[in-house]
Amino acid sequence: MEVSRSSSSARLPTNTSRSTVQPTPGSDARILKRREAPHTPQDRLAERAVGGLDGAEDDGEWELLTSSGSSSVSASSTSTNGDDVGEARGNSDTTAAPDLDTLLGVPPEWPAGNWQPLWDYMQPHLIRHKGSHVPHRQYVRELITLPRIRDLQFNLARMGSHPYVDSHPRDVSALIIQLTGDVAAKPCTRCEDGKGPFWGCVMLSAKARVQPLKSIFSCANCYYHSNGTYCSNRSLGAKRAEQVEVERMAIIKAHPSLSWGFSTPVAAAHETEKSRSAESDAGAAEKKTSAAQSPVPSSHWGYATGVSADAIRRQKENWDYIQPYLTHNKVAPTLGYVQELLTQRRLRDLELNPARPPNQPYDEKTARDVAAMIIQITGEQMPSVVASCTRCKQGKGPFATCVVIDRRAHPDARSRYIACANCIYHGKQTFCTHKTWRRGSSRTSSALPGDGADDDDDNDEHRNWEDQDVTMTDFGESRLRQQPASSTCTIIPTIIPTKRGRGRPPKSSYATPASQAQTSSALISGGQLQTDDILEMETWEMAPGRIRETRSAKPENIAYSKSYLSTNHTVSVCEDVGFRIDTITSGGTLRFGRNADEQTRLCSLASGKVRVKIGDKPEFAIGPHGMFKVRPGVECTVQNWMYIDAVLHVTLLSGFPS
Known part of the structure; x- marks a missing residue:
């Protein structure tokens, strides 16, 4: 049974136990059929799909059929689809030994492979990531080489109020999964309820490379905007990833010349x-x-x-x-x-x-x-x-x-x-x-790498640090120790805060690095310089921007960085509680419309000073660390009349009495 659009209801049919999305002309429609006898690991790897994992007690095999009927597909076979990996690799010598990608049936690593047609196909739907640059975060480059097997169909009932927006590389990955992944035998509860930008419940392709396969367990709709924790198919996706890894491991073991043991999941360690x-x-x-x-x-x-x-x-x-x-x-x-x-x-x-x-x-x-x-x-x-x-x-x-x-x-x-x-x-x-x-x-x-710029140093087992310009500076030592006494210090313009009248520009002076460091220390001790201006970001704060607790039965995020929260989208902290950070620029206005989700907003001003108008109540001004509440169904306007940006922390509460 094929999944078709429905403009009258956003809810997916509940009887689509074996459903698929309409494929593009000439591509292979993935249809699941019960197989009676097991096949070799290569066949099982190529034919692995989500349909066989619709229950923990179901360990049976599922056969992958094409539109022309049943076919026996091997891990290194190629289809007639123009976007397939086989054509992307070109016509290689039939006598040459297959590489590891071909043997495992996975697409080549970016930038190899025929990834450009899929990226061009996605361009009309991208806003922030439009262009020739492919994001390197959230597995976009690992997924972009997968072959597209269907056209893009949006959830029309949701598009009017919540259109697809690629605010984060994760959302680009969700779009790729929707175009290249395997249709779930049973839609997750969120997809059944019509949540998410796409039509249909599509899981990550079983042909994906090991990094995304071991990280993305939810469907495309739930992976979009970081709702993967609430995907009811998440456990099935994790189980499928383990099975695919075990089968890939068996293939690698069967070829000793390629070595083994470096993509093995924890579940396969007993072997x-x-x-x-x-x-x-x-x-x-x-x-x-x-x-x-x-x-x-x-x-x-x-x-x-x-x-x-x-x-x-x-x-x-x-x-x-x-x-x-x-x-x-x-x-x-x-x-x-x-x-x-x-x-x-x-x-x-x-x-x-x-x-x-x-x-x-x-x-x-x-x-x-x-x-x-x-x-x-x-x-x-x-x-x-x-x-x-x-x-x-x-x-x-x-x-x-x-x-x-x-x-x-x-x-x-x-x-x-x-x-x-x-x-x-x-x-x-x-x-x-x-x-x-x-x-x-x-x-x-x-x-x-590989451009020959450093080939002269290849025979030196231990690099000659003394010949490099980064010897002391990179390790926190002062460059002044290496410079002669007669060397000229670099002059750096430094803003020195002074008492001044309104309208006067700040006085600027020039200081050496040593005096600049002393000035900065004095400002810090005097409380005149914010700590976030001098503190270095931790690695996890830059990427991925959150700390995830994976040892519990239900994995969840336990910490978020400033850069992650400053993307102007709501982060689901826990059930019925969301959080976001809104920055109101100088002279800017932030408007809260009537909340259709019946959510109460608790707004705390982290910095700056704003004027707030809630519903028909009189306007009032509020300063740093102040808080105001916006009830569901009430409009609110926040204006920044200051010359500095205002930062507003917004907590969204659902299901709480207002």
Whole structure:
């Protein structure tokens, strides 16, 4: 049965147990049919769809049919659709061995593949992200290479009041999922109630790459605007991701030349834990002596994508080297950029801190601690003890030396790990004095990987830090120590607050960096400078902008950053409670219309001063930290008559008596 539009009702039919969305002409309509006999892992991987997961007790197989009838599809087969991955790769030599992407049936990694037609198709529906630049956050680039299998159909009953708006890269990913994903056998409750911008309940495609597959469990409508927590198909999406990963693992194991073990989910660990632990116990000493004494030679500096033979070889070699030192992890984690870091070349042997008790093992509580060990053996080491961070000088941390992440590592990993390995361990990044390394690494890594700009340094196992301009500045030391006494200090214009009459511009003077630092300290101690003007943002505040509690039965966000809350959209804090931050510019007006959702707004003024008009009540002015309430169905106007911006914190309450 095909899902059709309905302009009279926003509610999806409840009897569509096996439904699909009208595909584009010439594409393969995904229809689910019960299969009696199991197939090989390759067939199961290619034929995996959401329909077979409509209940926890249903472990049966489902057969993928095309519009022409039943067909046996293998993981490396291609369809006649022009957007399919097979044509994007081109006509390769039939005698050549398939690469890992083709073997697993996943699209190539961006920017490879035929992704441009899908991006062009989405352009008329984008506002903030319109253009040639593809966002790199929220898995947009990992999803854009998937083939489009249907035309876009919006939820017409909702479009009038709530049109689709790509206010965040997450919303772009939701649109891609709607165009490329698999139709759920049973719509989630929100889709049945007509919530969300799209028509139909579409889950992430089973052909997606491992990163989004292990992160996006909700449908496209629920993933839009961060409502994935409320998707009733979320548990089914997580179960399907585990099944797909297990099948991919079986395919990789069947090809020893491609290595194995680096995309395995936690649920699949029982298949390999016994053999890996036996191998580690029997050969731990041998690995430490043979592999440790001969570091992998450096022949090419640059980040490998993880699908090439060299990258997979480095993954396995690095993992085999560090695994005997680990306490809990027998399989490489898929989180924390561990797999991306494993592709780096090992530059040194692992030296543990001799000051730590010998009976104290390396206790890797999370994937972050595994990443710290990888950074320790692949990163860039401080040239001397003097250049080490404060905690390393004090002998804190599990490692003997101070090492930061390699500047040519994966860019997302560089943004995540901005401290040395000792401080990354057990989440001590905040106290590392080398956090400014992130700025230096991004400034000095202008050369793209593989462009040959740094090929002359490839044979140098340990980089020559003294020849680089970022030696002391990047580690928080003053550049004045390196400059001759006769060097001229840089003159920086500094605004010095003084008592002045109205209309007079502030006096500006010139100060050296030293005097500027003293002035800033004086302003801070005097309370004349806001702390957010000088505090450095934490990595999670930049991306993803929230901290998520995943150990509970129902995962939820427990912290949000300023940048995440300042996107002018409501964040669902918990059931029936939302929160948003509205910035009213100088001379601007913020209007609250009649709230159709019967929500009460509690508005607190964080900064500035505004004039408020609620309904037919007299207008009043309110200053910082003041609060006013707007009842459901009442209009409100907030005006900023000041020369500075006003920041308003709005809490939306549903189901509470007004």
